[in-house]
Amino acid sequence: MSKERPLILVSNDDGISAPGIRHLICLMKKLGDVFVVAPNSPQSGMSHAITLESMLFSERVHIEGSEVTEYACSGTPVDCVKLAMNKLLDRKPDLCVSGINHGANSSVNVLYSGTMAAALEGTIAGVPSIGFSLLDYSQDADFSQSEDHVLRIARHVLESGLPSGVCLNVNIPKLSREQLKGVKVCRQSDGHWEEDFDERMNPMGKTYYWLTGKFYNHDEGKDTDIWALENGYISVVPVKFDVTAHHHIQQLNFLNHE
């Protein structure tokens, strides 16, 4: 790889053949040398999981028209980033991008998301990192409408870096280029899922469940990602891996005990 062009690691959680990552790879090729390590199967909802109880396979794959080095890995998104950084790459990437996810990772979804975990893992390794998500689960999702914004954000981060310990959670509403109002830096909205376990019985008479649910936003703030997305903006939330509730340390000091 040439030393002049930045090295960009690309991963995701929908799997290496998902339209979202194929589109992101095309865009990142405009900014640098691209290296892909992504799951060989869908890993949605895998969060920051790592594979401890079984082994990991990875193999070089050749995807028509890609022209970049690509590895498919049997593990989680975080495994992919770890394998790339510690085994497959010979130098630290200048940027780590994850996505473009099929579906929202706004609000509390940031915690369940494998896409965002891959970006956060890049940050832990000291690489400026961004997770991108489009609010469209469809395999026919149109990732091209927001490509100018995706490129602009990635270029900014390549040029200016990010604060230490912080990555970006970028969510894109399902709108046309003309309808997109712009980009808003905001905070994670306060929301949660109410689960509705779909109960069935297998042919042997054993009960099983499918996890389904409905998301509830309970945050009216105009500075939140949910507000931005509902009002036509691409939301950008700076996300950190220090999950300490610093403001509450003093309040909890009554637990101290000698």
Place this chain on the structure above:
Amino acid sequence: MSKERPLILVSNDDGISAPGIRHLICLMKKLGDVFVVAPNSPQSGMSHAITLESMLFSERVHIEGSEVTEYACSGTPVDCVKLAMNKLLDRKPDLCVSGINHGANSSVNVLYSGTMAAALEGTIAGVPSIGFSLLDYSQDADFSQSEDHVLRIARHVLESGLPSGVCLNVNIPKLSREQLKGVKVCRQSDGHWEEDFDERMNPMGKTYYWLTGKFYNHDEGKDTDIWALENGYISVVPVKFDVTAHHHIQQLNFLNHE
């Protein structure tokens, strides 16, 4: 269940038969009515993963001497908490505890931990929650040395609650009752893992890896969990599910774009 006694949900990530959860169940029985939903197999490193691509099984199990209602579930720790709250329990628990984990969940390990994800999921559902971990991976780990502290912390949380959106990450050093110096409320230390992928070849000639690594702490702060643990204290870190890097929003406003 009687209305006078608090209802305590217990889960973990090492699986329902792990000595750590068995000990925690015994302790919680002193404080209230206990209800257990825990994975039927080890789920270490599963973080906040949820099962979206396959179904979930759960079955009532009867463990000798337990006398409490227990379900073993095929899913992740977070699946267990969701299943308990939304399907198996007929009222909201007063406390959700997870663990006692076999091994540390201090510093950045909080992100990879299934134990802590179960506690955080309790918090998202509005239930005061605590994750407990002992710095001893052994199956013979002695959980009794710290039981007064575990009970004291759980009782405090039952009586006083926790700030909204905050759970506790409690780590216990491997020390005797006499050696334990006390409890310190602190912040998550800044550290990371350097992975060393153990490369092997299967009988068919295909390369595979085991994920191994070494943890590096790069935070000298005496207000950190790592410092507390190394100095004989039980560490208590308040952990929140809002992962926004609030202090950096203004700094990133240059990304705003209309």
